[in-house]
Amino acid sequence: MQFQTTSFLDVARLRADTPGCQECLFMNSAGASLMPQPVVTAMRDYLQQETQLGGYEVERLRMGQINRFYDEAARLLNTNPGNIAYAYSATDATIQALSAIPFRAGDTILTTSNDYVSNQLAFLSMQQRLGIRLLRINDLPNGDLDLTHLEELIRTHRPVLVAATHIPTNSGLVLPAEEVGNLCRQYGVWYLLDAAQSVGQLPLDVTRIQPDFLVATGRKFLRGPRNTGFLYVSDRALEAGLAPLFIDRRAATWTEPDTYALQTSARRFEPQEISLLSVGLAEAVRYANQVGIKAISQQNLRLMHRLRTGLESLDGLTLLDWGSRQSNILTFHTGRQSLPALEAALRHGRVLFTVQYPQGARIDFQRKGVDWVVRLSPHYFNMLDEIDEVVSLIARFLR
Known part of the structure; x- marks a missing residue:
């Protein structure tokens, strides 16, 4: 079984092994990801x-x-x-x-x-x-x-x-x-x-x-x-x-x-x-x-570049991931709308995500001055079109 085509993954085959990704915009692999069918x-x-x-x-x-x-x-x-x-x-x-x-x-x-x-x-x-x-x-x-x-x-x-x-x-x-x-x-x-x-x-x-x-x-x-x-x-x-x-x-x-x-x-x-x-x-x-961990890592870089670039351009949204090297976890906060309204909008748009609160990271939340963050964590079976859909959904919510 081979999943790679040059430096890119055969995402269609990966998604065929992942039935759950057909029904939602899955952005929660940092919580509990979707198991592939062979598992x-x-x-x-x-x-x-x-x-x-x-x-x-x-x-x-x-x-x-x-x-x-x-x-x-x-x-x-x-x-x-x-x-x-x-x-x-x-x-x-x-x-x-x-x-x-x-x-x-x-x-x-x-x-x-x-x-x-x-x-x-x-x-x-x-x-x-x-x-x-x-x-x-x-x-x-x-x-x-x-x-x-x-x-x-x-x-x-x-x-x-x-x-x-x-x-x-x-x-x-x-x-x-x-x-x-x-x-x-x-x-x-x-x-x-x-x-x-x-x-x-x-x-x-x-x-x-x-x-x-x-x-x-x-x-x-x-x-x-x-x-x-x-x-x-x-x-x-x-x-x-x-x-x-x-x-x-x-x-x-x-x-x-x-x-x-x-x-x-x-x-x-x-x-x-x-x-x-x-x-x-x-x-x-x-x-x-x-699949190949190097190929997985390369695909993740493409996905996260698209997601970070898209969300950074949105007025009223604050990205909260610090450091010179960042991973497939993205966290953000907004003061423009309430958290319940944001959660409802994301779930209505079929996005699966996680909300995190200060009790999970006391020091980090204190220095960032927030009381909640939304965490998005796509993975290599996601598509760039899905990333664009999530960004568009959040953009519409902030208007």
Whole structure:
């Protein structure tokens, strides 16, 4: 199966695999994207067989299909299958990674003001319960991460962990993941990268980014099922013996009444139940690999250039994505009409989107001075004509 025609994707074939995009203007891949038909078929067939044979027998019969996930995820990140663990979500993977680091009272975590809300809440909980210190890296005036300040914080506070979200959920900003990785390696700091919004959207190469942990979700730009994700664990972290605090039966072997032996691979971080949904995730990653992540990224650039250019020209609309590099997330606000009226107009026009509020990104909303944003996030199966239709709809609403 080949989807590319020169540097452009065969969008007609992609849309044929995506029945949901025929009924709406889907602009919500940063929330939960549309699964391609092969993903749905793989899970349907698996579930149908479970109704006949039960979960254990189907898992045994389809172990090769389940294990394909590790090969495909490793290909996506340019790593080895042994560095990949299945997870129930990016947040689940983050919690597993955090539990593996032996924090002590007084240890420091460095993060950004744009880190994902669930991550921020986890850090704040650790601060209250464990007595760790949470410090945030400054941003430059244009919204980019201040790498000079990051290095100063590392030198001054000797943190145990630097945690960053590659693309925030509340903004199209793309953080400099490779540059952060270089500093963490230079100073010997553990590095956790949340790639929930970048996996499936941008090329990710862990040999260049150099994270110790990278977490991803299936439901967003990767176009997999909900309640799926995965965790990349570096050789450095595995060789150091890092393992989650609470270990499931797939993660280790109970060797004696009071001893156990960890899996040597990243699977020491895995839960027990990985059958049906992991098949859907494996198919989603395989699909992205076959389409080609570079081609996906190029198509996304075309779509977002059209969307940003179109909306920037509208009087009364404020685009709120800062930074020198931006992604397939666009956020905007308007004071010309009420949010309920805007939502009604977009839904009447068959646009699927997300509204975000301050509780999801307190620091970012405060500095931007808004109390809501509309988030649009098209993906490579969208067409330029759809982008133009969304821009025209918003333009008519603002008149």
